[in-house]
Amino acid sequence: MRLSTPALCAFLPAALLLGGASIPTSIVSAPALVQPSEGEYDELLAEYEAAVKLWEEMMDEASDEERRDLRDNKPAAEFWPLFEGLAAEGDGRARFWLVKKVKEAGVSLRSRPDVLTPLYEALVAENLDESWFNEVLEQMPKDARHLGESRLLELLEQVIAKADAAESRAGALYQAAMNLREREAEVDRERGERYLARIEAELAETTWAKMVRFLRAADATAVGQVAPDFVGKTIDGFEFALSDYRGQVVLLDFYGFW
Amino acid sequence: MPHLQALVQRHQDDPFTLIGINAFDDEEAYRGGLEKFGVTWLSAYQGKENTISDGWAIEGFPTYVLIDAEGKIRERGHLGDEMDAPIAELLAELERSKGGGE
Numbered sequence: 104m105r106l107s108t109p110a111l112c113a114f115l116p117a118a119l120l121l122g123g124a125s126i127p128t129s130i131v132s133a134p135a136l137v138q139p140s141e142g143e144y145d146e147l148l149a150e151y152e153a154a155v156k157l158w159e160e161m162m163d164e165a166s167d168e169e170r171r172d173l174r175d176n177k178p179a180a181e182f183w184p185l186f187e188g189l190a191a192e193g194d195g196r197a198r199f200w201l202v203k204k205v206k207e208a209g210v211s212l213r214s215r216p217d218v219l220t221p222l223y224e225a226l227v228a229e230n231l232d233e234s235w236f237n238e239v240l241e242q243m244p245k246d247a248r249h250l251g252e253s254r255l256l257e258l259l260e261q262v263i264a265k266a267d268a269a270e271s272r273a274g275a276l277y278q279a280a281m282n283l284r285e286r287e288a289e290v291d292r293e294r295g296e297r298y299l300a301r302i303e304a305e306l307a308e309t310t311w312a313k314m315v316r317f318l319r320a321a322d323a324t325a326v327g328q329v330a331p332d333f334v335g336k337t338i339d340g341f342e343f344a345l346s347d348y349r350g351q352v353v354l355l356d357f358y359g360f361w
Numbered sequence: 362m363p364h365l366q367a368l369v370q371r372h373q374d375d376p377f378t379l380i381g382i383n384a385f386d387d388e389e390a391y392r393g394g395l396e397k398f399g400v401t402w403l404s405a406y407q408g409k410e411n412t413i414s415d416g417w418a419i420e421g422f423p424t425y426v427l428i429d430a431e432g433k434i435r436e437r438g439h440l441g442d443e444m445d446a447p448i449a450e451l452l453a454e455l456e457r458s459k460g461g462g463e
Binding site: 316317318320321323324325326327328329330331333335336337338343345346348349350351352353354355356357358359360361 | 365368375376377378379380381382383384385386388390391392393394395397398403404405406407413414415416417418419422423424425426427428429430431432433434435436437441444448451452455
C-alpha cells in the first residue's frame with residue numbers, strides 16, 4: 104500500500120517548518136512500497152507529477168536557504184530508483200523516463216554515458232515500434248555527446264533496419280541524416296542525402312516527412328541561394344510573380360495582423 | 362508597420378519593392394488590417410493555405426528576406442530595421458553597377 108498523495112501534501116509543509124532548512128529525503132521521497140503490476144508506470148508517473156507540483160509549491164514559499172536544499176532534493180532523484188525498478192522489469196516507458204530525467208535526477212556528467220547507453224540500447228531493442236518511440240528519436244541526438252556520435256548512428260541504423268512502424272523508421276532516417284549531413288566526409292553527406300530521399304519516397308505520410316519538406320525549403324531559401332520563384336495574389340485578385348521584380352531590390356515580409 | 366511605411370516612403374524613387382506575404386489571417390481580419398495599418402504596398406494574401414510561406418521555411422513572424430537585383434537571397438531576419446542598412450547598401454551597389462555599365 105502506498106502513501107497517498109494527499110497525506111504527502113499535508114505532511115510536507117509542516118515538515119519543512121519543523122525541519123528548518125534541511126529536508127529529510129524520506130519526505131520528498133516517493134512511496135517505499137512498490138508492487139509490480141499492470142499500469143504501474145502510469146501510477147508512478149502520477150505520483151511523481153504530484154510530487155513535482157508539491158515541490159514547486161514549496162519552492163514558491165521557501166526562504167533562500169530552504170530553496171538551496173530543495174534544489175538538491177528534486178523529486179526526480181527520489182523517484183529514480185522506482186523508475187529504475189520498473190525499467191529493470193522491462194517497462195519501456197520507465198526506461199525513457201530515466202533517459203529524460205538523467206540530468207534532473209543528478210546523475211553526474213561522467214556517469215551519463217554508462218547510464219544512458221544501456222537505456223537507449225534496451226529502448227531500441229525492445230520498444231522501437233511503440234507509438235511513443237518518436238519521442239525517443241527526438242531525444243536521442245540531444246544525448247549525442249553522452250552516447251558518442253558513432254554509437255548514436257549505430258542505434259539509429261538498428262531502428263532503420265528493424266522497425267516495422269513507419270514513424271520509427273522515418274524518424275531514425277531523419278535523425279541519422281541530420282547527423283550525417285554535418286560530417287566532413289562526402290560519403291557521409293551523400294548517405295544522409297539518400298536517407299532524406301528515402302523518407303520522401305517511401306515514408307511521405309509520416310510526420311518526419313514534413314520535417315524533410317521544411318528542411319528542403321530552408322536549404323532552398325538560405326542566404327546565398329537564388330530565390331525560388333512564386334506566384335502571389337492580392338486580395339483583389341492581382342496576380343504577380345517574384346520574378347516580375349528581378350532587377351530590383353526586393354524585401355519579402357512574411358507577416359500576419361493577428 | 363510604421364517602420365515599413367517609412368521604408369517604402371524612403372525608397373519610393375529607388376528600384377526597390379516591398380512585398381508582404383500574409384499568413385494565417387482570415388479575409389475579414391486581413392482587409393481590416395490593411396486599412397488599419399495603412400498597407401499600401403504589394404501584399405499577397407494566402408488565405409488558409411500558406412503555400413508560399415511553406416516553401417520559404419518560415420519559423421516565426423515576421424520574417425524578412427532580402428533579395429538583390431539578381432534574385433539572390435542576401436539576408437534573412439526577424440527585425441525590420443535590421444534590413445534598413447543592407448537595403449541601402451544593395452541599392453548603392455545596384456547604382457554603381459549601372460553607372461559602371463554605361
